[in-house]
Amino acid sequence: xxxxxxxxxxxxxxxxxxxxxxxxxxxxxxxxxxxxxxxxxxxxxxxxxxxxxxxxxxxxxxxxxxxxxxxxxxxxxxxxxxxxxxxxxxxxxxxxxxxxxxxxxxxxxxxxxxxxxxxxxxxxxxxxxxxxxxxxxxxxxxxxxxxxxxxxxxxxxxxxxxxxxxxxxxxxxxxxxxxxxxxxxxxxxxxxxxxxxxxxxxxxxxxxxxxxxxxxxxxxxxxxxxxxxxxxxxxxxxxxxxxxxxxxxxxxxxxxxxxxxxxxxxxxxxxxxxxxxxxxxxxxxxxxxxxxxxxxxxxxxxxxxxxxxxxxxxxxxxxxxxxxxxxxxxxxxxxxxxxxxxxxxxxxxxxxxxxxxxxxxxxxxxxxxxxxxxxxxxxxxxxxxxxxxxxxxxxxxxxxxxxxxxxxxxxxxxxxxxxxxxxxxxxxx
Ligand code: BGC
Numbered sequence: 001x002x003x004x005x006x007x008x009x010x011x012x013x014x015x016x017x018x019x020x021x022x023x024x025x026x027x028x029x030x031x032x033x034x035x036x037x038x039x040x041x042x043x044x045x046x047x048x049x050x051x052x053x054x055x056x057x058x059x060x061x062x063x064x065x066x067x068x069x070x071x072x073x074x075x076x077x078x079x080x081x082x083x084x085x086x087x088x089x090x091x092x093x094x095x096x097x098x099x100x101x102x103x104x105x106x107x108x109x110x111x112x113x114x115x116x117x118x119x120x121x122x123x124x125x126x127x128x129x130x131x132x133x134x135x136x137x138x139x140x141x142x143x144x145x146x147x148x149x150x151x152x153x154x155x156x157x158x159x160x161x162x163x164x165x166x167x168x169x170x171x172x173x174x175x176x177x178x179x180x181x182x183x184x185x186x187x188x189x190x191x192x193x194x195x196x197x198x199x200x201x202x203x204x205x206x207x208x209x210x211x212x213x214x215x216x217x218x219x220x221x222x223x224x225x226x227x228x229x230x231x232x233x234x235x236x237x238x239x240x241x242x243x244x245x246x247x248x249x250x251x252x253x254x255x256x257x258x259x260x261x262x263x264x265x266x267x268x269x270x271x272x273x274x275x276x277x278x279x280x281x282x283x284x285x286x287x288x289x290x291x292x293x294x295x296x297x298x299x300x301x302x303x304x305x306x307x308x309x310x311x312x313x314x315x316x317x318x319x320x321x322x323x324x325x326x327x328x329x330x331x332x333x334x335x336x337x338x339x340x341x342x343x344x345x346x347x348x349x350x351x352x353x354x355x356x357x358x359x360x361x362x363x364x365x366x367x368x369x370x371x372x373x374x375x376x377x378x379x380x381x382x383x384x385x386x387x388x389x390x391x392x393x394x395x396x397x398x399x400x401x402x403x404x405x406x407x408x409x410x411x412x413x414x415x416x417x418x419x420x421x422x423x424x425x426x427x428x429x
Contacts, residue, residue: 003428004428004429005424005426005427005428005429006362006363006366006426006427006428006429007425007426008366008369008425008426008427009369009375009376010425011376012376012377012378012425013093013094013132013134013340013376013377013378013379014091014092014093014094014377014378014379014421014422014425015087015092015093015094015095015096015131015132015134015377015378015379015380015422016087016090016092016095016096016379016380016381016382016383016399017095017096017097017134017342017343017379017380017381017382017383018076018083018095018096018097018098018382018383018384018386019097019098019136019139019140019185019386020097020098020099020100020103020139020141021070021073021098021100021139021140021141021387021389022070022073022139022382022386022387022388022389023073023074023076023382023384023386023387024073024074024075024076024077024100025070025071025072025073025074025075025076025077025078026071026072026077027070027100027102027103027141028102028106028144029100029101029102029141029142029143029144029147030102030141030142030143030144030146030147030148030151030201030202031070031141031201032144034201035068035069035070036069038068039065039066039067039068039069040065042065042067042068042392043062043063043064043065043067043068046062046063046067047063051063054349054350055315055349055394058349058394058396059404059405060392060393060394060404061394062391062392062394067392067393067394068392069392070387073386073387073404074384074385074386074402074404074407075407076384077118079407080122080125081125082409083383083384083400083409084125084126084129084131085129086383086400086409086411087129087131087383088129088130088131089411090399090411090415090416090418090419090422091418091419091420091421091422091423092131092422093130093131093132093422094131094132094133094134094377094379095126095131095132095133095134095379095383096134096136096182096342096343096379097122097133097134097135097136098135098136098137098138098139098185099119099135099136099137099138099168100115100141101137101138101141101142101143101146101161101164102141102142102143102144103115103118104116104119104164104167104168105143105160105164105167106143106144107143107145108143108145108160111164111167116167116168116171116174117171119168119174120171120172120173120174123135123173123174123177123178124173124177127177132179132180133177133178133179133180134180134182134340134342134377134379135178135180135181135182136182136183136184136185136241137164137165137168137181137182137183137184137224138161138183138184138185139185140185140190140194140200140389142157146160147201147202151202152212152213152216152217153209153212153213153216154216155216157216157220158216158219158220158223161220161224162220162223162224162227165183165224165227165228166227166231169181169227169228169231169232170231175228175231175232175233176232176233178232178236179233179235179236179237180236180237180239180340181224181228181236181237181238181239182238182239182240182241182284182342183220183221183224183225183228183238183240184217184220184221184224184240184241185241185286186241186242186243186286187214187217187218187221187240187241187242187243187272188242188243188244188268188272189243189286190213190217191210191213191214191217192243193389193390194213195209195210195213196210199390200389200390214272214275218272218275218276221240221276221279221280222276222277222279224238225238225279225280226279237281237282238279238280238281239280239281239282239283239284239340239342240273240276240279240280240282240283240284241284241286241342241343242269242272242273242283242284242285242286243268243286243287243288244268244269244285244286244287244328244332245264245268245287245288245289245290245291246287246289246290246291246321246324246325246327246328247261247264247265247290247291247293248261248290248291248292248293248324248327249261249292249293250292250293250294250307251294254295256295257293257294257295257304259295260293260295260301260303260304261293264291264293264301265331269331269332273332273335280337281337281338282337282338282339282340282376283332283335283337283338283339283340284340284342284343285328285329285332285339285340285341285342285343286342286343286344286381287324287325287328287341287343287344288318288343288344288345288381289318289319289324290308290318290319290320290321290324291306291308291319292306292307292308292319293305293306293307294306294307308321312353314346314347314348314353315347315348315349315395315396316347316388316391316395318347320346320353320357322357322360322361322363322364323364324364325341325344325361325364325365325368326364326365326367326368329365329368329373329375330368330371330373332373333368333372333373333374337374338374338375338376339373339374339375339376340375340376340377340379341365341375341377341378341379342377342379343379343381344358344361344378344379344380344381345357345380345381345382345397346397347388347395347396347397348396348397348414349394349395349396351401351412351413351414354399354412354414355413355414355417355418358380358414358417358418358421359417359421359427359429362378362421362427363427363429365378366427380399380418381397382397382398382399383398383399383400384398384399384400384402384409385397385398385400385401385402386398386402398412399411399412399414399415399418400412400415
């Protein structure tokens, strides 16, 4: 097999992603007070864990409170052109990023035209460089005033969000130029972190509230879908982004393990995709994790544990299981929608696993394509090292390494491996 090249479909989109809160810097949203208020606690908790030297040596490290405060992050707000030059140089032909609602509507009903204009320029900068923009309209952070009314627990947030979306898509040069829209980033992960795990703001652990939030997010997706199609061009596509973990039974012969895997897949995939129904032109697949499920009391799910400690893992301890993307693509194929892989990535500070991580995932994605799954894109997460929302700055996901002191960007060797794939639209095996 050596020397063979796996060709991807013509017109395939290759790129990387970022999100406003994670890279832009100096954002005032409903996380702004939460971050400093929780930073000392998080640093203290980090001291109880054991950390390899290669992570502690990187600045800022997880034992320092400042690791958990976004501050100026990568200053991408001011350096987006430089960053898009890098993406272009790396052979990308598309880029996924998010719009920060809190910049556009910092106070209820008071829209800041200059900030809308800023994003119009961001979109133009991408298009000038031949990078197709994939625009996410909300990646978890809310304006402060939305936080104060209970954010997505409050039904009114749906209408406020739609008013913001309308203002944005109608702005000259935006609605006419953007072809790919993703109204909301990952229903599953937002609810998991913020309303079930109590990890991210508003730090709740309440299944009823989680249900209400899901209902409101789905309603927002449906309304945004209708609005964007009404206000923009005919060939526009509005997708829904799904955080899809691959679950597998720890022991496939144990019916309880198998049953629990089915239940998790139903709750986290089928149910949400079905609730959104026809208000998604494509599935935006965001895939990071693999969980081997063992039924029994305790663990993350109360009655089932995740048992994959002994496998090869990322710096964050997430098991590396490239085959998972294949099974997930095959699983999602039943919804008869095109699938855009809109996030897949690894925290790997030493850049020793990233190139293979990308290649192995693409190998398995290609196998799914060969078997008939309509896969249209691959976006590596992330273009730059950035603030990993629950963990701070220490996880290094970037194709490009960040020095947060000097703001220097340095292309990692794995980015050049990925570049070869993007430029040839194929993977050499
Ligand atoms: C989120 C990103 C995050 C990544 C890695 C995704 O679920 O969309 O914001 O950085 O996972 O954890």
